[in-house]
Amino acid sequence: MPDAFAGALVLLTWLAASRDFDRPGTALLWLATAFMALTHYTFLGVAAVAAVTTILGSKLMGASPKEIAKQTLAAVVMLASVITAHITANGLMFDRWTISPTGSWFLFARLNEDGLVPLWLEDHCGTDAPVPLCAIRHSLPQDSQELLWSKRSPLYPHIQKQIASAEYWRWIDMLGVATKGSIREHPLRFASSAAAATGRQLVSYAVLNDKCPSHCSVPNFIAFNPAVADNIHNSRQLRDTLHKPFIGSVVGIGTTLALLLLLPFLWLAHRRRDAEAIVLLWAITISLLANAAMAGALSDVQNRYQSRIVWIVPFIELLMIVRWRRQTS
Structure with missing residues (x-):
């Protein structure tokens, strides 16, 4: 990944x-x-x-x-x-x-869930909106994940089942027309929904988001490398002995505490006139916001997107503590 x-x-x-x-x-x-x-x-x-x-x-x-x-x-x-x-x-x-040739697909799901795409289709179907898209607009699920990945989604036969085909790119282009039109006609509403999604993504993180043992891609792994089949089946993920609730609670509480301590650490760095620490902490803070905006506002709010970056906050704060203790001693 x-x-x-x-x-x-x-x-x-x-x-x-x-x-x-x-x-x-x-x-x-x-x-x-x-x-x-x-x-x-x-x-x-x-x-x-x-x-x-x-x-x-x-x-x-x-x-x-x-x-x-x-x-x-x-x-x-x-x-x-x-x-x-x-x-x-x-x-x-x-x-x-x-x-990003397929970016419009994910953004379409985001805007559809936020209600901007339905508004645009209602105003433009029968005039300049793509006819095939208008034909399925009432059956589009509002939930973005269902729209993107569910086999019940009306987009599934045209996109997921036709990846990289001419049909696939034709539908990607139609989704692009709808996303651009929705943003152009409702810029303030788009900005508001994007800001809200960014905020939700910023605080959405979790550990061990592997969906095992019931919904992970074990057959795909084994098909790719059959020699590891025994190891996979004997892994703690498949045997469900990882104590995920306990690990998730510890990591979740620790990460949340670390995020709350970001501003105090910045204050301490300024007070100690530690230029390297100041620049690093600001770089991490702004990167967290940027990651949340690009993932949550332009795609969908998921724990995985913020989890991929938020771990550096407690990691760096622990290094800061060690650094400052060594400087003091």
Whole structure:
């Protein structure tokens, strides 16, 4: 899962953008950042926000204009390389010269759940709205996850069952027409629903979201590598002996406490005049908001999306405690 790279991407971007560009290894750090950012198109935004926050923070903390210029150029080159790679790969493989060729599908589900798509279809069906989409508009489920993944969804035969076919791209384009029209005609309502979804996503996180033993993809894993079948069937996930409620409670409480302590840690960092800590904590805070906005507002609110990044908050706060205790002693 590309989610595994999200938190590491934020920390790596901060590390690359906060150190002296001429130090050995900095170019390699930027290369590793670009690789991680390539694993999911939403990571492009996360990396951009983390880089900009780090560079601005370094400037405010007194970094030289020459060093700021070098790091800014490195960040621009990294982001441009990732954008170019995404567009080129999608163009060559699907003839879709864009960063996210299927983004309209997820955004359509979000806007449909928020009520913007039904309003637009009601006003435009019979005039300039796609006729096939109008024909199924009354059977579209409001729940975004059901619309996206359920076999009962009227989109399922055209999209999930037709991936990368001409029919698939025709429906993706029609969904794109509806999403653009909905946002264009209801910008304030879209902004309001996006802000609300961002807020919900910010506090939506959980641990062990693997849906095992009853609803995980065990047959897919075994089909991919039959040699691990015995190990999979004997795993604690399949035997349901992981004590998930206890682990989830501990991690959930710890993570929530860490989020509540972000502002106090920032205050302590400023009081101690710890420039590195200040920049890192701000980079993490802004990245959390950016991740919540891109996932919740442009797709759907799910625990998995914020869980992929929120773990770095308690991790970094523990490192701050160790750092400050060592400085004091």
